[in-house]
Amino acid sequence: MDEAGRGPLAGPVVAAAVVLSSYHLIPDLNDSKLLTSSQREDLFHRIQAKALAIGVASVDSDAINEINIFQATRSAMSQAVCRISPPPDYLLIDGPISIDLDLPQRGVIKGDRLSFSVAAAGIIAKVTRDRIMMELHEQYPQYGFDKHKGYATHAHREAILRYGPSPVHRRFFKGVAESLLPLFSKTF
Numbered sequence: 001m002d003e004a005g006r007g008p009l010a011g012p013v014v015a016a017a018v019v020l021s022s023y024h025l026i027p028d029l030n031d032s033k034l035l036t037s038s039q040r041e042d043l044f045h046r047i048q049a050k051a052l053a054i055g056v057a058s059v060d061s062d063a064i065n066e067i068n069i070f071q072a073t074r075s076a077m078s079q080a081v082c083r084i085s086p087p088p089d090y091l092l093i094d095g096p097i098s099i100d101l102d103l104p105q106r107g108v109i110k111g112d113r114l115s116f117s118v119a120a121a122g123i124i125a126k127v128t129r130d131r132i133m134m135e136l137h138e139q140y141p142q143y144g145f146d147k148h149k150g151y152a153t154h155a156h157r158e159a160i161l162r163y164g165p166s167p168v169h170r171r172f173f174k175g176v177a178e179s180l181l182p183l184f185s186k187t188f
Helices: 037-050 061-067 069-082 116-139 154-163 177-187
Strands: 002-004 013-019 053-059 091-094 105-108
Touching: 002 069, 002 091, 002 116, 013 069, 013 116, 037 116, 053 069, 053 116, 061 069, 091 116
Parallel strands: 091 105
Antiparallel strands: 002 013, 013 053
């Protein structure tokens, strides 16, 4: 299990859980951050074709604003696991994290570099999130989500200052919250 989108200023956090067979290895699996966009797309399709099960879930920016990114990540992960049938016997989770499910589990730091199934989950989560951000770009083209996928690039921060945050921005994240301060100071 892995997630994508904990750090961006906008958009959802997406989690994926992938069950792979030891008999059907998928060459070139790696940490999604070490792959190009086209490599991730290719692996996304190969993982879907060979995985025994895949569960994907996302938690949107409204929920992230309400419960915080850590709890939103845990929620997305739990939902992703619950979408796998039959349920897995054991969870390997990328990073020092656990989720509230009655399943044996282990958080593995840099798990996406140590486990093929965690790497596969990271790729599924990243490609799914990138596709969501491309859809959000159609709604909010002024922010350039098609280029940075919501991450805190200079161009993205400049767009937030120019246009204010959109409904899909994470209002309490540094880089967004500061743009709201002038609004709050005018109301008091």
